[in-house]
Amino acid sequence: MTEHNENVSFRNVRYVSDTEYTISIARTLxxxxxxxxxxxxxxxxxxxxxxxxxxxxxSLMCFLLIPNMIYVAGNSESLAQNMKVxxxxxxxxxxxxxxxxxxxxxxxxxxxxxxVAIQYRDTECEADRxxxxxxxxxxxxxxxxxxxxxxxxxLPYHIVLPFMSEKVVxxxxxxxxxxxxxSDYVFFVIEDTPIYEITFxxxxxxxxxxxxxxxxxxxxxxxxxxxxxxxxxxxxRKIETFFEDDINDLHDRLNNIVQHHLKAIExxxxxxxxxxxxxxxxxxxxxLIICFLEYGVIMxxxxxxxxxxxxxxxxxxxxFVNVYIISSIGDRLKQESERIGRTLYFLPWYDLPRDVVxxxxxxxxxxxxxxxLTAANIFDLSLQTFCDICKTSAAYLNFLRAMTE
Numbered sequence: 001m002t003e004h005n006e007n008v009s010f011r012n013v014r015y016v017s018d019t020e021y022t023i024s025i026a027r028t029l030x031x032x033x034x035x036x037x038x039x040x041x042x043x044x045x046x047x048x049x050x051x052x053x054x055x056x057x058x059s060l061m062c063f064l065l066i067p068n069m070i071y072v073a074g075n076s077e078s079l080a081q082n083m084k085v086x087x088x089x090x091x092x093x094x095x096x097x098x099x100x101x102x103x104x105x106x107x108x109x110x111x112x113x114x115x116v117a118i119q120y121r122d123t124e125c126e127a128d129r130x131x132x133x134x135x136x137x138x139x140x141x142x143x144x145x146x147x148x149x150x151x152x153x154x155l156p157y158h159i160v161l162p163f164m165s166e167k168v169v170x171x172x173x174x175x176x177x178x179x180x181x182x183s184d185y186v187f188f189v190i191e192d193t194p195i196y197e198i199t200f201x202x203x204x205x206x207x208x209x210x211x212x213x214x215x216x217x218x219x220x221x222x223x224x225x226x227x228x229x230x231x232x233x234x235x236x237r238k239i240e241t242f243f244e245d246d247i248n249d250l251h252d253r254l255n256n257i258v259q260h261h262l263k264a265i266e267x268x269x270x271x272x273x274x275x276x277x278x279x280x281x282x283x284x285x286x287x288l289i290i291c292f293l294e295y296g297v298i299m300x301x302x303x304x305x306x307x308x309x310x311x312x313x314x315x316x317x318x319x320f321v322n323v324y325i326i327s328s329i330g331d332r333l334k335q336e337s338e339r340i341g342r343t344l345y346f347l348p349w350y351d352l353p354r355d356v357v358x359x360x361x362x363x364x365x366x367x368x369x370x371x372x373l374t375a376a377n378i379f380d381l382s383l384q385t386f387c388d389i390c391k392t393s394a395a396y397l398n399f400l401r402a403m404t405e
Contacts, residue, residue: 012129015120022116022136022223025143029216033057033209035102054103057209061099064206065092067183074184083299085182087292087315088207092181094285095210098217101278108274109220115267116227124256128234135230136223142325143219149321150215153314156307158207162200164307180204217278218322224271225329225373231264232336232371239343250356258363261340268333268371279375282326287389290319291396298401323389330381334372341367 012018030036034053072085102109123129158180167175176196180203190199238257242250293316300308341364349360373381379388 010123010125012121012123014129015117015123018120018129018133018136019117021133021140022120022227023113023220025140025147026216026220026223029212029219030102033099033213033216035099035106035213035216058096058099060202060206061092061096061210064181064183064203064210065089065096067185068092068181070186071182071184083292083295087289087296088181090285090289090292091214092207092210094281094289095213097281097285098278099213101275101281102217105274105277108270112224112267112270112274115270116224119227119231119263119267123234127237131233131237132227132230135226135233138229139223139226139329142222142226142329146218146222146318146321146325147215149314149318150211153311153316153318154211155208156311157315158211159204161308161311180207218282218326221275221278222325222329225333228264228268228271228371229329229333229336231260231267232333232340235261235264235340236336236343239340239347242347250352251359254356254359254363258359261363261366264337265371268337268373272373276374276376279326279373279381280378283323283375283379283385283389286319286323287393288396290316290323290389290393291400293319294393294397295400320390324386327381327383327386327389330373330385331383334370334380334382337371338367 027036034050034057068085068089072082072089120129120132123132162178162180165178168178169175171191176191177200179200183203185199188195190196235257238253238260242253242257293312296312297309297316300312344360344364344367347360349357352360375381375385379385
C-alpha cells in the first residue's frame with residue numbers, strides 16, 4: 001500500500017504511550033515540587049491546591065536559601081573558603097528561577113505539552129511515528145546522561161561531603177558535622193540537639209527538591225526540543241518521498257508538506273516563548289558554576305582530597321554536559337530546519353509544472369530563515385555558544401585564581 005493511501009486510514013492508537021514516553025521523566029521530577037501537571041483544569045479547587053503546594057515548596061526553598069545568603073553577607077572569610085557556599089547559592093538561585101519561570105509560563109508550556117499529544121495522535125503514517133519516537137528516544141538518552149551525572153555528583157556533594165569535611169567547633173568545645181548548606185539562622189540557634197539534626201535532614205531534603213527543579217526543567221527542555229526536531233525531520237521525510245506515488249496529486253502532497261512545516265515552526269515558537277528566560281538563566285548561571293567548580297577541583301587536588309576532587313569533578317562534568325545538551329539540541333534543531341531547503345533543492349523540481357515549482361520556491365525561501373532557539377533573544381543556542389561558555393568560564397577561572405593567590 002502506498003504512503004498516500006496509508007495517510008487516509010492510519011490512526012496512531014499508541015499516541016498516549018508515545019506521549020507518556022516523551023514526558024514521563026520530566027513529570028516524575030516536577031510533580032513533587034508542585035509544577036506538574038502544567039495543563040490541569042483551571043477550576044477553583046485546583047488553583048487553590050496548586051497555590052498551597054507552590055507556597056509550601058517555595059517557603060522551604062527560602063528556608064534553605066535566605067540563611068545561606070545571610071551567612072555569605074556576614075562572613076569575612078576569603079573567596080577560596082567561601083567558594084563552596086557560592087556554588088550552592090548560585091545553583092539554588094537557578095533552581096528557584098526555573099521554579100518560578102515554569103509557574104509564570106505554566107499556560108504557555110502547558111500548550112506545548114498538549115500539542116505534543118495532538119501531534120502524536122495526528123501522525124499520518126507509521127513512518128512518521130517512527131521518526132518522532134526516534135527523536136524522543138534521543139532526547140530521553142540526553143536526559144538520562146544528564147540525570148546520572150547531576151545526581152551522581154549532587155547527592156554526594158550535599159549528603160556525603162559534609163560528613164568528610166572538617167568538623168564545626170561549638171561554643172562548649174564539642175564538634176559536629178557541618179550543615180550541607182552553611183547558613184546563619186538569625187532568629188533561632190540550631191546548634192543544640194535535636195534542632196541541629198532536624199535542620200541537617202531538612203536541608204538535604206530541600207536541596208534534593210532544588211535539584212529536582214533544575215534537572216526536571218532541563219529534562220522537559222531536552223524532550224520538547226527534540227520533539228520539535230522530530231517534527232522537522234518528518235517534513236524532510238515527506239519531501240524525500242515526494243515522488244514515490246503517482247504525480248497527479250502533487251498539489252495535495254505539497255500542501256501537506258507546507259502544513260507540517262508550519263506546525264513545526266509554530267511549535268518551535270511556542271517553546272521559545274515558554275523557555276527563553278530559562279535558557280538565559282541556565283547558560284549564564286552555568287558559566288559561573290563551571291568556573292567555581294573548576295576552582296574547587298584544583299583546590300581539592302592540591303590539598304589531596306580525593307573524594308572532594310571526584311565530587312567537584314563530577315559536578316563540573318554535569319554542568320558541562322547540561323550546557324552541551326542545551327546547545328547541541330538547539331544546534332540540531334537549526335540544522336534540521338535548514339535541511340528542508342536543501343532537500344527541496346535536490347528534488348527534480350525543474351521537471352514539474354510551473355505552479356508547483358513556484359510553490360516549492362516559496363518553501364525554499366522560507367528555509368533561508370531557519371528556526372532556532374535563543375536565550376532571551378540575546379544569543380543562539382548552538383555549539384558555538386557552548387564553546388563561548390567554555391572559554392568564558394576558563395577566563396573567569398584565571399581571574400579567580402589571580403584574586404586568591
